Amino acid sequence: MSAPGSSCTEPGPPLWLLAELTYRCPLQCPYCSNPLDFARHGAELSTAEWIEVFRQARELGAAQLGFSGGEPLVRQDLSELIGAARGLGYYTNLITSGIGLSEARIAEFATAGLDHIQVSFQAADAELNDLLAGSGKAFARKLAMARAVKAQGYPMVLNFVTHRHNIDAIERIIELCLELEADYIELATCQFYGWAELNRAGLLPTRAQLERAERITNQWREKLAAQGHPCKLIFVTPDYYEERPKACMGGWASLFLDIAPDGTALPCHNARMLPVQFPNVREHSLRHIWYDSFGFNRFRGDDWLPEPCRSCDEKGRDFGGCRCQAFLLTGDAEATDPVCAKSAHHGLILDARRQAEEAPLGLERLVHRNARTSEIICRSRSE
Amino acid sequence: MSETTLNDIPQLRRGFRFQWEPAQNCHVLLYPEGMVKLNDSAAAILGQVDGDRSIAAIVAALRERFPESDGIEEDVLEFLEVARERSWIELH
Ligand code: SF4
Ligand code: SF4
Numbered sequence: 001m002s003a004p005g006s007s008c009t010e011p012g013p014p015l016w017l018l019a020e021l022t023y024r025c026p027l028q029c030p031y032c033s034n035p036l037d038f039a040r041h042g043a044e045l046s047t048a049e050w051i052e053v054f055r056q057a058r059e060l061g062a063a064q065l066g067f068s069g070g071e072p073l074v075r076q077d078l079s080e081l082i083g084a085a086r087g088l089g090y091y092t093n094l095i096t097s098g099i100g101l102s103e104a105r106i107a108e109f110a111t112a113g114l115d116h117i118q119v120s121f122q123a124a125d126a127e128l129n130d131l132l133a134g135s136g137k138a139f140a141r142k143l144a145m146a147r148a149v150k151a152q153g154y155p156m157v158l159n160f161v162t163h164r165h166n167i168d169a170i171e172r173i174i175e176l177c178l179e180l181e182a183d184y185i186e187l188a189t190c191q192f193y194g195w196a197e198l199n200r201a202g203l204l205p206t207r208a209q210l211e212r213a214e215r216i217t218n219q220w221r222e223k224l225a226a227q228g229h230p231c232k233l234i235f236v237t238p239d240y241y242e243e244r245p246k247a248c249m250g251g252w253a254s255l256f257l258d259i260a261p262d263g264t265a266l267p268c269h270n271a272r273m274l275p276v277q278f279p280n281v282r283e284h285s286l287r288h289i290w291y292d293s294f295g296f297n298r299f300r301g302d303d304w305l306p307e308p309c310r311s312c313d314e315k316g317r318d319f320g321g322c323r324c325q326a327f328l329l330t331g332d333a334e335a336t337d338p339v340c341a342k343s344a345h346h347g348l349i350l351d352a353r354r355q356a357e358e359a360p361l362g363l364e365r366l367v368h369r370n371a372r373t374s375e376i377i378c379r380s381r382s383e
Numbered sequence: 384m385s386e387t388t389l390n391d392i393p394q395l396r397r398g399f400r401f402q403w404e405p406a407q408n409c410h411v412l413l414y415p416e417g418m419v420k421l422n423d424s425a426a427a428i429l430g431q432v433d434g435d436r437s438i439a440a441i442v443a444a445l446r447e448r449f450p451e452s453d454g455i456e457e458d459v460l461e462f463l464e465v466a467r468e469r470s471w472i473e474l475h
Binding site: 015 | 396397398400402404405406407411413414415416417418470
């Protein structure tokens with residue numbers, strides 16, 4: 001099992017399983033992390049196929065299971081999948097936009113054993129939220145569903161993807177989350193993959209916006225801590241304002257296993273874009289996929305790292321950064337992540353920062369994620 | 384915040400689950416999108432937390448199980464204080 005990039009130590013088990021049940025979604029967020037060509041992907045795994053995936057991953061050691069998408073609620077078998085996962089001993093997380101949820105379904109999922117619900121919002125006010133989501137009544141629906149989730153006693157994470165058009169309302173966002181009794185508030189600055197990368201010039205905040213948001217978040221952290229308030233604030237910065245890359249996924253294929261709707265197994269939900277052949281659960285066992293497949297071993301360890309990472313004493317910390325980001329920005333999946341100031345391509349990051357200051361794109365220029373646009377993108381790429 | 388006392392009854396907060404994970408060969412605490420591995424003593428203490436037993440009863444049970452160990456009461460109080468700070472448990 002010495003595919004390229006493997007080092008002599010056997011990888012640990014995948015502790016996290018992300019089940020992307022479907023790419024279908026009623027919303028159209030311009031920062032959606034689904035692939036641009038999602039409309040052309042193959043048939044979704046059946047109920048029985050998913051349950052078999054859960055069983056095999058649990059056997060390997062996975063303990064956390066996230067149901068995501070797309071919008072997982074469009075799967076009519078969701079209760080059954082939750083029940084099966086919980087029966088296997090998973091901690092089950094539903095990651096939803098709230099559209100398609102109802103009080104009856106929330107109750108049905110509780111009976112099936114669902115442990116936690118994460119609801120994502122696009123903004124803290126109806127107008128901007130619904131504009132970003134490309135849907136007229138989404139905000140009101142989300143509010144109602146977040147309240148229903150808490151009323152039924154679930155722990156709840158509220159997630160806001162932040163970017164230049166909503167990040168200045170950070171205080172209002174935090175207040176709204178507290179009003180809704182969130183147990184965790186995730187303020188995640190857009191990461192530039194998928195549709196977000198396509199829309200980067202219209203999404204990347206300026207450094208000043210980001211610093212202000214972080215400062216306000218820290219003030220709220222202190223305030224909540226002083227009150228002994230159990231709510232936790234999680235702030236995710238976009239690495240475009242760092243000089244060192246993130247240790248992507250805690251290292252390639254070291255903890256995290258993602259299964260795409262059609263059964264393709266990935267070390268991260270963005271990895272599909274890489275010029276790497278990834279295995280499918282319809283053809284291989286998860287044990288083979290995790291330990292032996294070419295795709296999962298491709299960037300494990302640090303033997304494959306090129307310069308400047310190879311001789312850098314920080315490689316044990318960040319493993320050369322994110323493969324998807326390196327590939328998106330340089331066209332070379334092995335390159336040092338351009339976020340690193342030592343990368344020969346770091347200028348691309350500086351250009352993006354400059355554009356955020358000088359020539360950002362307005363809200364009206366954002367391309368919304370939907371099947372029609374996805375088809376157009378597929379067509380123009382195959383021509 | 385008040386001091387933790389022996390009469391308090393600890394309970395895992397909703398959304399927190401304590402379980403044995405064979406693949407990691409340890410007990411873990413699972414919560415929304417997160418997991419912590421517990422060492423043996425933390426696991427022995429959390430394993431006694433059932434929302435019914437007081438801290439005094441937990442200490443007594445652990446003394447019976449580990450008659451050779453000293454300082455069980457201090458360890459239990461200290462650990463449960465940390466667990467409360469991290470919002471894993473609440474005290475009644
Ligand atoms: S990011 Fe928006 S469009 Fe994409 S799956 Fe989530 S809710 Fe749907
Ligand atoms: S050169 Fe490579 S290993 Fe060193 S800090 Fe930059 S990305 Fe990390």
